Amino acid sequence: MTLSACIKKKLGKFTLDVKFETSGGILALLGASGSGKSMTLKCIAGIETPDEGRIELDGRVLFDSAKRINLPTRERKVGYLFQHYALFPNMTATENVMAAARGSRAERRRIAEEKLASMYLLDSKNKYPGQLSGGQQQRVALARMLVGEPATILLDEPLSALDSYLKWQLEMELVEIFRGFDKPVVYVTHNRNEVYRISDDVCVLEHGKSENVVPTQDMFLKPRTLAAALISGCKNFSRARKTGEHRVFAEDWNLELDVAAAVPEEVKHIGVRSHAIKAAHISRGLSQKEPLPGDAHANVFACRIDKIVREMFSVIAMISPEGADPGSKHAAIRIKMVNDKWDALGDPAVSFSIDIRIDPAEVLLLE
């Protein structure tokens, strides 16, 4: 049960260059919009044709540019869940599922109704897609897709068009269905939280280029590249170079940091998540600086507050290190803390100076 794809396709200035392999479990293709995620799925399904490459599913070659093999979509046995489900509006739920079944008309009806029953949809079997709720539509689309017994399932941002409440409910339904599915599932999304909750492995796409497939946990806890760190939700980056076994110099911030991990030679950037930066107190100049509590003397820096944004339960502040060049692209650091903690700092205003501490264990070393 393996799906492997290695495809290249040029579309104007954009070049898709994707390579991955998955056997069972849910693989997330994660990337911003326009990164080529949907195009990748369409190539696997045969809706689009790559310029070159090879796509293989369970030992069957679906596409091979060198051998001039290009199986038509209908022979690929690929289940595809479209973003808006693509149910046929002129057919009832049953007829939609029947369209994917094989055999005599009576046989197809029996198969379709069985499938609908297993998805708790018997009450809606004679309804048209327009009369169904979003959740029911998704289940009909799943039933239609599963009835053809596909060898792999491709999901194209199935949840992105929904409001947050419905989304949560449908996400749980989806996960339940795919946990019991022993074939490869490819899940395309731009939402990192979905990836974290749903997928086993993840492949990051940036500007059409895919990175290595990594276990989802690793990608979030130990991102290796700038793109992976960005997409995993990290907001603060600086160009960096190694200065010692456990020291790096952050060029954009003009700071030298202690790092818990051993610094590799090829480090080019560092990243620090907003929640890993603790604001200590309003500084009153370096001479009067009070000692910080605990072990935390390393990585304490004075920063200027540039901007404060209040949210319902928390405060986000954009700050910049006092030594940093304000024109530098990544000079701004974003910190976030709950309202109470912010107020305990003495509710600092813009242009105040505060001390921050960056936890050495939380510094991400990126290529």
Next chain:
Amino acid sequence: MELLSPIVLSIEVAAAATSVSFILGLYIAKQVVKLRRMKAFVDGILTLPLVLPPTVVGFFLLLIFGRNGLLGNMLAAMQVSVVFTLTGAIIAATVVSFPLMYRSARGAFEQFDRELIYAGRTIGMSEARIFWRVIMPGCKPGIISGLVLTFARALGEFGATIMLAGNIPGKTQTMSLAIYSAVAGGNREKSYMWVVVIMLISFACMLLMNLFSARTRKTAAGGTVTI
């Protein structure tokens, strides 16, 4: 019977022309949508009969089907004549009304949600099945309105018809030609009668189309995605 012959002829011509335009229009529209190059050019050629004065279309048809025309020669060898016959009237009405069917069908095909076609393919439906069970029902409103416009245009066709088929009572004289003859001959009553008849038939066509599109809109509203 002689009195009714223009009505019968008109309906015969319009029905035959609409049938041919319907099949050709759907087929050609489907091919043009798939074209990658020369689309604008091909589309222009196919739409030309709609924008040219009907007399010019008739002139070209005479060139083609006339005794010395390209097809005229071949047809004459097969003992088929087009000029001054009912066949000629049907050909003229078809050529003039075809662009309406073609353009309506093309518009409907182009606006059709491609994801539904892709979905059909991924679940293993054949192209023919996708066309008849998915695309055609989805394009029905556009195609039906094209059909009615085509029929109405063929029914009222005058210029190209008189050029190619002439105005022979009982043979090629349709209602619009009968009005022309009646007015030219100073027969007011007869012209009034044909005007009323044509208006009634045309109005009935539009009414039918509106009724139909109101009905499909209702089912379409039940078929749109509402979350």
